[in-house]
Amino acid sequence: MSNTKFDAGLALRKEVLGADYVERSLASADDFSRPMQELSTEYCWGHVWTRPGLSRRDRSLLNIGMISALNRPHELKLHVKAALTNGLSREEICEAILQVAVYCGVPAGLDSTRIAREAFAELDAA
Structure with a gap:
């Protein structure tokens, strides 16, 4: 295609x-x-x-929140890594996940924290 x-x-x-x-x-x-x-x-x-209205960094931040809320672990791990590529820090990713926990539930926040840590560990091991 x-x-x-x-x-x-x-x-x-x-x-x-x-x-x-x-x-x-x-x-x-x-x-x-x-x-x-x-x-x-x-x-x-x-x-x-590719639209100009939001930066890649902003789109990544939104994705962390939405994918965490939707409980899509494979996509979350992928987009955590992408968020780092797009300029988010680990601290900012942590803050985004805390926001998810407050508005979407602590279980979503806990799962998302675990998945983000796995993504960080994979990157650190590479």
Whole structure:
């Protein structure tokens, strides 16, 4: 698949999430999962993340809150790492998760804290 929004989304997705991760995701896609990879790349990354209205840092901060509230651990770990790439500090990520705990419940905050710590440990070990 190649079009302007997909190509822009793919480039940005690789910058934020890491080229290796994105290339593995696309390479491992089969006939069932490929449409979701294409949708995510074009729609999320190409249409929304490339918009000028918010910085990458702000989008990452929003994602930490929303993904924590939705209890999506795999995506949260990925976006915690991306948030560091986009300029958030570990302290700011901690503060965002505390905010989630207050407004979405302590269990969401506890799970999100655990997942963020796992992400930090993986980065520190690399």
